[in-house]
Amino acid sequence: MQRKFKDYLIISLKGVAMGAADVVPGVSGGTIAFISGIYDELIDSINAFNFKAIKVLKEKGLKAAFHYVNGSFLLSLLFGIALSVISLARLFKWLLEEHPILIWSFFFGLVLASIYFVGKQIKKWDFITIINLLIGSATAYYITIMPAMETHNQDWFLVLAGALAICAMILPGISGAFILLLLGVYKPALEAIHNFDIKKIALLGFGAVIGLLSFARILKWLFKNYKDRTLAVLTGFIIGSLNKIWPWKETLTWYTNSKGIKLPLTQKSISPFQMENNQLILAVILAIIGFGLILFLEKIGQSKTK
Numbered sequence: 001m002q003r004k005f006k007d008y009l010i011i012s013l014k015g016v017a018m019g020a021a022d023v024v025p026g027v028s029g030g031t032i033a034f035i036s037g038i039y040d041e042l043i044d045s046i047n048a049f050n051f052k053a054i055k056v057l058k059e060k061g062l063k064a065a066f067h068y069v070n071g072s073f074l075l076s077l078l079f080g081i082a083l084s085v086i087s088l089a090r091l092f093k094w095l096l097e098e099h100p101i102l103i104w105s106f107f108f109g110l111v112l113a114s115i116y117f118v119g120k121q122i123k124k125w126d127f128i129t130i131i132n133l134l135i136g137s138a139t140a141y142y143i144t145i146m147p148a149m150e151t152h153n154q155d156w157f158l159v160l161a162g163a164l165a166i167c168a169m170i171l172p173g174i175s176g177a178f179i180l181l182l183l184g185v186y187k188p189a190l191e192a193i194h195n196f197d198i199k200k201i202a203l204l205g206f207g208a209v210i211g212l213l214s215f216a217r218i219l220k221w222l223f224k225n226y227k228d229r230t231l232a233v234l235t236g237f238i239i240g241s242l243n244k245i246w247p248w249k250e251t252l253t254w255y256t257n258s259k260g261i262k263l264p265l266t267q268k269s270i271s272p273f274q275m276e277n278n279q280l281i282l283a284v285i286l287a288i289i290g291f292g293l294i295l296f297l298e299k300i301g302q303s304k305t306k
Contacts, residue, residue, distance in 0.1 A: 008076040014038055015080020022169050022176050023085055023092045023190075030170045031114045031238065035294055042077070042170070043223070045070040046216040089193045104247035105283035109290030111238060111245060117294060119235040122228045129232045136236020144244035145268075155203055161185040162207025167215040171234060247283055248272045 014036045018029035033039040048069040057065035066072075095103045122129065161183045169176030180186040185204075192200035222230040246269040253266045272278035 003072070008072065011038065011073060011076040012080035012083075015077040016084040017080075018077070019081035019084025020088050020092075022081070023089050028169065028171060028238075028241075029081070029176070030168075031111070031118070033170070035114060035117050038077070040223075041070070041073060043216055043220050045074050046170075046212055047220050049213055086193060089190050100249075101247045101279050101283055102286055104245050106286040106290040108242065108245050108247060109287030109292075110294055111242060111290075112287070113291040113294035115235060115238050118231060118238060122231045122235070124228050129229055132229045132232040133236040133239075136233035137240040138236075140237040140240025141243055142240075144241060145266075157183075158185065158188075158200060158203040159207035159210070161189075162204035163211030164207075165204075166208035166211040170212070170216065170219065171237065243269055248275055248278060250274070 014032070017036065018032045021032045022029035030039070033042050053065055053068055056068045092103070161180055164183070165176035165179045165185075167176075168179045177186060180189055188200065189204060191197070192204070219230075248270050249267040250270045251267050272280050272283070
């Protein structure tokens with residue numbers, strides 16, 4: 001595929017959007033990739049890292065191997081993701097701590113619109129497809145009500161967390177940041193990025209590479225052989241994840257981390273009218289903006305495919 005500089009710039013901007021989504025627990029970068037029209041190419045490019053790529057490297061050299069794995073696309077996308085994660089991690093951390101209702105409202109609208117977008121890709125609905133949708137919804141909802149684990153900083157656990165998180169990141173509807181949150185690694189990961197802790201970043205990155213290269217192959221096979229049913233499960237994942245990003249929460253239990261800071265352990269969704277400062281009007285406006293943003297991105301994607 002012949003691309004110009006402008007095309008790669010757009011890919012990097014999509015990477016920025018993916019990175020921003022992946023920083024926030026509850027929002028999937030895979031969903032952003034899906035609605036921006038690069039999901040299939042992303043999965044295919046990841047799967048190109050195989051034994052044939054090694055053979056091409058040995059026989060034809062680095063340039064040919066780079067072309068084989070769609071290196072220009074991946075580098076442009078990864079540049080946008082890295083730029084976004086590094087620049088927005090601190091901002092999102094602050095927003096989540098100081099204005100949680102408002103930022104969760106925005107992402108609630110964004111994810112709500114994603115249900116429509118991903119679901120409409122299903123061409124044929126049958127009994128099995130509906131069951132898959134329900135299974136996906138129930139699974140994701142169960143994950144959202146699991147209590148977060150206490151922080152683990154062991155090297156092997158960081159590798160495992162990176163592998164599980166990256167698998168979630170490339171799934172529309174399941175957030176890699178949310179998996180890190182459940183495993184108790186979300187805050188250490190943000191702190192590692194802030195402080196440029198090379199060791200922790202490398203351990204998480206190593207796990208991510210392992211998870212990415214293995215899981216992407218499974219996902220490609222599912223899309224090739226059971227596309228509608230796989231999409232139904234993914235749509236269910238998004239529906240079930242809405243509980244996690246519902247803006248109004250009541251904390252049921254707390255825990256104290258190694259630094260003596262008190263943090264929420266388990267929460268439940270409540271009505272905004274059960275809170276004194278529910279910021280309802282502004283929250284609804286931000287949810288509508290998030291919903292509209294997805295529709296806008298979808299229209300852009302459709303116009304480019306025509």
